[in-house]
Amino acid sequence: MKLGFLVDLNLCMGCKGCEIACKVENEVPLSSWRLRVKYVDIGTFPETKRTFTPLRCNHCEDAPCERICPVSALHYMDNGIVNIDKERCIGCAGCVMACPYGAIYIDPETNTADKCTYCAHRVSSGLMPACVVACPVEANIFGDIEDPTSAISKYIMEHDVKVRKPEKGTHPKHYYAGGGDVNLNPLASVREEGHQLFNNITHLEHIGGH
Amino acid sequence: MVEHTIPxxxxVVTLDVALPGIVWGWMITMNMWAKSIGTGVLFLGYYLSKRYSEDFAKLKLGTIVISLIFIHLFLLFTVLDLHQMFRFWHIFxxxxxxxxxxxxxxxxxxLVxxxxxxxxxxxxxxxxxxxxxFVIAIIxxxxxxxxxxxxxxxATARELWQMPTEMVQMMLAATLTGSATLLLLGHGKLSDxxxxxxxxILGLSAFSAFLLYMGEYIFGNMKAEELQATLAYIQSGGEYASMFWLGQSIAYIVPVVLVLLSINSKSYGILPLASVSAIAGLWIVKHVWLIIPQLIPMS
Incomplete structure (x- = not known):
């Protein structure tokens, strides 16, 4: 079994329901996100459109975070999930430096690395990840990519799917349908300081950290 | 390429959370800088012990003490930078x-x-x-x-660091600071x-390291868009351009000039100045190289 994730960007409407569900399910602290939805506006008025891209850990087959972790806090599970043992993590941030997708952060409350685990605790109980359950348009498709009869495998076979930064050789197990350079390449869009929909983000001080 | 895609x-990204910012900061710079001195004095000390054994006899204890101090500084900052420093023993x-x-x-x-x-x-x-x-210590x-x-x-995410030259730069930083430190330590004790x-060795290390950085600076743009975006921070108008050139000047250009003047005139009085310049400048050089890849968006 190898669990994978697919987001159909043609369906996603940027409601951020997945983001909130993830925050609640995993008690993600303020100023940190395991999953977030990025908005990118394209075109020139009046020919404009807004795209929405949920971003989370890609659970790579050759995960750089797992390789660089000095204490195996980041480790593979049998089902392909790249999980994290927060009790073992020493907070060196090597994984933050290694992840090409910016999916790992240092939790300001525990001072350890944290990231999306595909809700490993729910999956082990036979439940779907919280973001999948919350999505009102079923844009998130989760399942076994080694099973040709699973919904995700069928979706991958029937649609043109992409992964982020394939050139990094990490073999991500997170796919996007309907994604383009603008959605998936962070350097293909401009980030204008002070011109975002929200700018004043509360940042927690790391407790006992720096 | 992206520069054609954006226009x-x-x-334009209109909603995203802030980037994580600098995660590896000045403590990691201290780590790399102190380690260069700690191992560099061993390399150059070993060279002196083989070629000028009588001279080195006066510096033997000093070399080991300096190496121990700077390797412990390097370890101190490594541990201090951990967000869970009391779990350091997990590595063992x-x-x-x-x-x-x-x-x-x-x-x-x-080694310690x-x-x-x-x-x-x-x-x-x-x-x-x-x-x-000493042989085991060098190995x-x-x-x-x-x-x-x-x-x-x-660190797969930081293309700038994923260069074979980075390994050479580490060794050159050690020979640069090692020779500089021993010149300071042995100023009144070593023969001409x-x-x-x-x-x-100081001059050649500085010159070689400078050449490698210039190679990255000029040819890096031709490699990948991520590298191009990173190098933009030290190129004309970049946020770290002044700091980059300040570091290159103090760490490499000034020592090379002073070493050339010193050797030509066979007067070694200005070598301590070249040494201090190289040691101080290396910190700036390492810091800039550490910071700039952390400034580009990853997602």
Whole structure:
């Protein structure tokens, strides 16, 4: 079994329901996100459109975070999930430096690395990840990519799917349908300081950290 | 390429959370800088012991003490930078051998042990033991110098660090600061010949490191868009351009000029100035190179 994730960007409407569900399910602290939805506006008025891209850990087959972790806090599970043992993590941030997708952060409350685990605790109980359950348009498709009869495998076979930064050789197990350079390449869009929909983000001080 | 895509699509990120910012900051710079001095004095000390043994006899204890101080500084800042510093022992209890961090931590621990025994051997006049251990210390100091390049190459997200030249830069930083430190330590003790040799090593290390950085600076743009975006921070108008050139000047250009003047005039009085310049400048150079890849968006 190898669990994978697919987001159909043609369906996603940027409601951020997945983001909130993830925050609640995993008690993600303020100023940190395991999953977030990025908005990118394209075109020139009046020919404009807004795209929405949920971003989370890609659970790579050759995960750089797992390789660089000095204490195996980041480790593979049998089902392909790249999980994290927060009790073992020493907070060196090597994984933050290694992840090409910016999916790992240092939790300001525990001072350890944290990231999306595909809700490993729910999956082990036979439940779907919280973001999948919350999505009102079923844009998130989760399942076994080694099973040709699973919904995700069928979706991958029937649609043109992409992964982020394939050139990094990490073999991500997170796919996007309907994604383009603008959605998936962070350097293909401009980030204008002070011109975002929200700018004043509360940042927690790391407790006992720096 | 992206520079053509952006005007075509006019794509602007309108909602995203802030970037994580600088995660590896000045403490990691201190780590790399102090390690260069700690292993560099061993390399150059060994060279002096083979070529100018009488001169080195006066610096034997000083070399080991300086190496111990700076390797402990390097370890101190490594541990201080951990967000869970009291779990440092996990590296020894749960080692993960694919990680350069783990491999480096174990080797440097052995090196520290060898250095302490060397200091004891010197204090108790056990010269034969000291010389045998010196060879072991050099063998260990090579991977200790280079393993940070391994960590950087494992940092898949930071293309700038994933260069074979990074390994060479680590070694050059060690020979640069090692020769500079021994020139300062042996200013009134070393013969002119020994000073000249150290000055030549200092000058060549500075010149070679400068050439490598210029290679990255000029040709890096042609490699990948991520590298291009990173180097933009040190190129004309970039946020770190002034700091980059300040570092290059102090660490490399000034020492090269001073070494050339010194050797041409056979007057070694200005070498301490070149040494201080190289040691101080290296900190700036390392800091800029550490920070700029952390400024580009990853997602």
């Amino acid at each position: 075509a699509t006019n794509a 209890a749960y080692p993960h051998w694919t990680s350069a961090i783990t491999v480096g931590a174990w080797i440097v621990s052995v 042990g060898v250095l302490f025994v060397m200091a004891w051997a010197k204090l108790t006049n056990k010269d034969e033991l000291f010389n045998k251990l 260990l100091a090579i991977p200790v110098t280079l393993y940070t390049a391994g960590i950087m190459s494992e 010949d020994a000073k000249r040799d150290l000055a030549v």
